[in-house]
Amino acid sequence: MSKVDVAVPVTTVPVSPRRTRSLALPAVATAVVVLAAVPFYLDRFWLTLGLFAFAAAVAAIGLGLLLGQAGQLSLGHAFFVAVGAYGYTYLAGTSRTVGVSHQGGLGLPPLIALVLAVLLAGLAGLLFSPVAARLRGIYLGIASLALVFAGQHILANAPLVTGGYNGRTVPPLTIGGFGFDDGAPGTQLLVLGVPFHREERLWYLGLAVTALAYLYHRNLVRGRPGIALRAVRDSELMAGMMGVPVTRYKGYAFLVSSMYAGLGGVLLALAFGRIVPVTFDYAMSIEFLVMVVLGGLGSAAGAIVGAFFVASLPRLLDRYADVLPGLAEPGGDGVSPAVAARFGYAIALILLLLIEPGGAAGLGRRVANRFRRNR
Amino acid sequence: MTQFLQLLAGGVSLGAVYALLALGFVVVFKASDVVNFGHPALLMIGAYTIARLGLSQVAFPLAVLGGVLLAALTGLVVQRFLVAPIASTSVVTVSIMTIGVDILAQTEITRRIGVDILSIADPWGDRVVRLGAVDVPQARVAGLVSSVVLIGLFLAWFKLSRWGVAMRAVADDAPTAALMGVPRKVISALAWTLAGGLAAVAGVFITAFPTPGLQPATASVALAAFPAAIIGGLDSIGGAIVGGLVVGLAESLAEGYEERLSFLGQGFHSVMPYAVMVLVLLVRPTGLFGTRELHRV
Amino acid sequence: MSALEVDGITVRFAGVTALDGVSFTVAPRAIHAVIGPNGAGKSTLFNVLSGAYRPARGSVRFRDVDLTHRAPYEITALGVARTFQNIALSGAATVEENLVLGRHHLTRAGFTGTALRLPHVRREERRHRARVREIADFLGLTEVLHAPAGRLPYGDQKRVEVARALCVEPELLLLDEPAAGMNAHESALMAHLIRDIRDALGIPILLVEHDMGLVMGIADRITVLDFGVRIADGTPDEVRRDPAVQRAYLGTEGES
Numbered sequence: 052m053s054k055v056d057v058a059v060p061v062t063t064v065p066v067s068p069r070r071t072r073s074l075a076l077p078a079v080a081t082a083v084v085v086l087a088a089v090p091f092y093l094d095r096f097w098l099t100l101g102l103f104a105f106a107a108a109v110a111a112i113g114l115g116l117l118l119g120q121a122g123q124l125s126l127g128h129a130f131f132v133a134v135g136a137y138g139y140t141y142l143a144g145t146s147r148t149v150g151v152s153h154q155g156g157l158g159l160p161p162l163i164a165l166v167l168a169v170l171l172a173g174l175a176g177l178l179f180s181p182v183a184a185r186l187r188g189i190y191l192g193i194a195s196l197a198l199v200f201a202g203q204h205i206l207a208n209a210p211l212v213t214g215g216y217n218g219r220t221v222p223p224l225t226i227g228g229f230g231f232d233d234g235a236p237g238t239q240l241l242v243l244g245v246p247f248h249r250e251e252r253l254w255y256l257g258l259a260v261t262a263l264a265y266l267y268h269r270n271l272v273r274g275r276p277g278i279a280l281r282a283v284r285d286s287e288l289m290a291g292m293m294g295v296p297v298t299r300y301k302g303y304a305f306l307v308s309s310m311y312a313g314l315g316g317v318l319l320a321l322a323f324g325r326i327v328p329v330t331f332d333y334a335m336s337i338e339f340l341v342m343v344v345l346g347g348l349g350s351a352a353g354a355i356v357g358a359f360f361v362a363s364l365p366r367l368l369d370r371y372a373d374v375l376p377g378l379a380e381p382g383g384d385g386v387s388p389a390v391a392a393r394f395g396y397a398i399a400l401i402l403l404l405l406i407e408p409g410g411a412a413g414l415g416r417r418v419a420n421r422f423r424r425n426r
Numbered sequence: 427m428t429q430f431l432q433l434l435a436g437g438v439s440l441g442a443v444y445a446l447l448a449l450g451f452v453v454v455f456k457a458s459d460v461v462n463f464g465h466p467a468l469l470m471i472g473a474y475t476i477a478r479l480g481l482s483q484v485a486f487p488l489a490v491l492g493g494v495l496l497a498a499l500t501g502l503v504v505q506r507f508l509v510a511p512i513a514s515t516s517v518v519t520v521s522i523m524t525i526g527v528d529i530l531a532q533t534e535i536t537r538r539i540g541v542d543i544l545s546i547a548d549p550w551g552d553r554v555v556r557l558g559a560v561d562v563p564q565a566r567v568a569g570l571v572s573s574v575v576l577i578g579l580f581l582a583w584f585k586l587s588r589w590g591v592a593m594r595a596v597a598d599d600a601p602t603a604a605l606m607g608v609p610r611k612v613i614s615a616l617a618w619t620l621a622g623g624l625a626a627v628a629g630v631f632i633t634a635f636p637t638p639g640l641q642p643a644t645a646s647v648a649l650a651a652f653p654a655a656i657i658g659g660l661d662s663i664g665g666a667i668v669g670g671l672v673v674g675l676a677e678s679l680a681e682g683y684e685e686r687l688s689f690l691g692q693g694f695h696s697v698m699p700y701a702v703m704v705l706v707l708l709v710r711p712t713g714l715f716g717t718r719e720l721h722r723v
Numbered sequence: 724m725s726a727l728e729v730d731g732i733t734v735r736f737a738g739v740t741a742l743d744g745v746s747f748t749v750a751p752r753a754i755h756a757v758i759g760p761n762g763a764g765k766s767t768l769f770n771v772l773s774g775a776y777r778p779a780r781g782s783v784r785f786r787d788v789d790l791t792h793r794a795p796y797e798i799t800a801l802g803v804a805r806t807f808q809n810i811a812l813s814g815a816a817t818v819e820e821n822l823v824l825g826r827h828h829l830t831r832a833g834f835t836g837t838a839l840r841l842p843h844v845r846r847e848e849r850r851h852r853a854r855v856r857e858i859a860d861f862l863g864l865t866e867v868l869h870a871p872a873g874r875l876p877y878g879d880q881k882r883v884e885v886a887r888a889l890c891v892e893p894e895l896l897l898l899d900e901p902a903a904g905m906n907a908h909e910s911a912l913m914a915h916l917i918r919d920i921r922d923a924l925g926i927p928i929l930l931v932e933h934d935m936g937l938v939m940g941i942a943d944r945i946t947v948l949d950f951g952v953r954i955a956d957g958t959p960d961e962v963r964r965d966p967a968v969q970r971a972y973l974g975t976e977g978e979s
Binding site for chain 2: 118122124181182184185188189190192193194196197200201204205207208333337340341344386387390392395396397398400401404405
């Protein structure tokens with residue numbers, strides 16, 4: 052502002068209150084209240100479903116930031132989720148020998164392990180940024196394949212960290228003496244008459260982390276960094292000539308996105324309770340991409356909706372396999388629930404891109420517009 | 427020395443097959459500006475058809491013809507009904523669409539294969555050819571010969587025929603291509619059809635000896651076409667061929683010398699294509715022969 | 724004394740010489756036009772000035788700072804702002820957001836501060852949005868500040884481009900065909916605007932333009948390019964009388 056300042060007489064312009072975008076905030080607040088009530092009404096199946104969905108949502112918001120804001124495609128997201136999951140498990144776990152496999156661990160306090168695991172994922176993102184920051188959207192998509200394959204290779208060759216193919220138990224999270232597990236044997240935590248087990252406790256953790264992840268994203272994309280990232284997405288050359296250091300910003304976006312993935316990975320590990328290396332493969336990366344695109348690029352709320360859909364679909368189909376036509380019981384003939392779920396979201400993805408490339412968020416906006424016009 | 431020559435021969439023949447795959451991938455990118463993540467699915471559709479026809483006692487050449495036709499047709503259908511309607515949106519959007527196609531096709535084929543390993547019923551079996559001191563599986567020799575012939579035919583066609591010239595023009599300068607009287611849509615459809623056919627042929631040699639046969643994991647072998655194309659440069663036909671050879675050689679050598687590379691961990695050869703790709707990208711972000719994108723504002 | 728010195732710039736693409744040893748200087752507070760037929764190398768010149776192309780030879784100096792090997796964002800930080808011939812706005816974003824982008828190098832809010840909405844970030848945002856509104860007002864864009872830029876009529880988008888460049892608080896303004904595609908009336912308004920900007924800000928303006936009427940009316944000095952070579956340089960009157968210019972440019976388009 053110390054620069055040339057004379058185009059028009061400078062008057063202090065009264066600052067009008069920032070226009071909040073449509074009804075987003077009340078809608079989000081309502082969603083949070085409803086989700087907070089869930090443990091009092093639904094059983095363990097639904098809570099478990101939610102834990103995986105929250106974990107997926109946090110990681111998906113990160114991929115949404117990368118793809119929707121910066122326009123950079125990554126198929127390596129599962130790698131950073133793995134770094135978060137195994138980082139936490141190794142840092143918080145203890146060294147011990149299970150059967151013939153020796154598992155290492157640093158035995159750090161779980162909360163510190165959680166924070167370090169997220170930073171570790173960020174560090175991994177930073178190490179890849181000489182590639183990630185220099186490539187354009189679609190090139191990065193293919194280059195990032197290297198991450199999933201390298202990830203699988205490393206996990207397969209690091210039984211000390213992973214516990215080998217049979218996997219390894221994830222130490223429960225404790226914060227200030229409060230454990231996100233079933234509690235000590237013989238004790239029970241009752242809240243309003245409802246016993247709080249591992250699932251109930253983790254549900255609130257997942258909800259809180261997802262809400263914070265959402266807010267972080269929302270503020271980020273409305274401010275200076277978001278505006279710069281979208282300029283990079285729309286035209287790198289234009290962004291550069293408007294003063295944005297393009298390479299650096301693509302690197303930042305990749306870094307933040309990998310930390311989101313790491314945080315999602317910690318939640319996922321806690322939800323699983325036991326993790327195996329094959330979980331974090333190419334197919335998982337693809338699932339994150341599907342979540343983000345189904346939800347609508349550039350929308351964090353959309354990414355959360357997409358994550359709930361993709362993460363829940365196989366479990367829902369599995370639960371209702373006996374009442375749904377054409378689905379097979381495990382081991383029986385017909386289409387298995389897992390296969391049906393993959394068909395389901397692949398078809399949803401294709402149809403959505405053909406009909407409404409804006410994803411679920413775009414559909415929502417369209418409906419809202421029609422609603423407004425009719426009033 | 428013998429081992430080295432052996433690995434070299436294996437690498438070149440594997441690389442030629444990768445080149446075939448990468449070629450189709452690059453041709454699609456040049457003609458329609460789409461990164462086709464469904465390319466491995468085209469290979470799987472072709473290979474699965476060939477294996478199924480073989481099981482029904484159809485003669486091998488006819489089975490291959492059937493697989494090539496079905497994969498080519500799939501390519502055409504995907505282009506015509508899924509890619510063309512949204513061709514005006516961004517490269518990323520259309521490319522993500524092809525991921526949907528890939529999930530759909532691969533889920534179905536994986537479901538059909540189940541836990542089996544399907545033999546492709548090729549005439550070469552496990553016989554080897556002795557070249558000097560080096561033993562090379564017949565299937566690999568056949569793969570090399572077929573790839574060289576097909577790539578040669580493609581290059582001749584690309585350089586000489588009206589369609590080939592138009593296809594080159596589309597990639598460089600769409601308006602000029604339109605002036606030549608060849609609509610971009612037709613070029614794009616042709617490219618996808620071609621890519622499907624080439625992928626099916628590659629599928630034959632990726633599933634033939636020395637690999638055990640067609641199984642769901644074959645698709646992840648087919649993924650190596652991506653690093654091959656990127657190494658050569660996504661928009662370079664010659665680059666696809668070089669990239670394929672580089673990937674084939676790197677994989678073959680890493681596998682052969684695994685013991686000496688033990689510090690890299692077991693099974694490193696399957697990561698090798700990606701490791702080479704990252705190294706190349708660090709030096710040249712557009713691949714070895716890719717054109718540096720000239721900015722237009 | 725000069726604000727901008729372009730000295731012997733040569734650019735080659737795959738064996739084609741787009742610019743061949745082009746030199747000229749822009750005086751402080753001057754409106755300086757670069758004209759020439761299609762393919763003369765005008766856009767290439769702009770892309771060299773703003774850092775998109777590296778010249779094979781020659782140098783660009785702005786206030787005695789060498790721009791030749793700097794990245795686009797560094798050149799912007801030195802106070803060089805530009806508009807684009809084929810409008811380069813974020814079409815889905817509002818006009819306001821497009822303008823705020825121009826403030827990038829003047830603001831500091833980082834990822835963490837923005838995400839946490841720290842007080843200094845909010846203060847900075849408030850201050851700069853106020854300045855953006857002033858500039859929008861100066862260009863008559865207040866009404867459309869919250870409209871998506873891509874929905875505006877062509878002429879308005881052109882003005883948004885100029886406004887965004889002004890949001891950079893430039894000390895040198897590069898205008899790439901500001902009147903391209905405009906009718907006579909709009910073009911006259913643009914000429915006024917360019918002069919007003921120079922008078923208000925006191926900065927040099929370099930423009931590339933096809934519209935001869937606009938150029939002859941407002942330029943203090945004109946450089947003429949043809950096939951990448953400078954064929955004339957002088958006041959509008961000198962250039963108009965130059966036989967080489969008449970052959971290469973005016974002769975083909977008729978004097979306007």
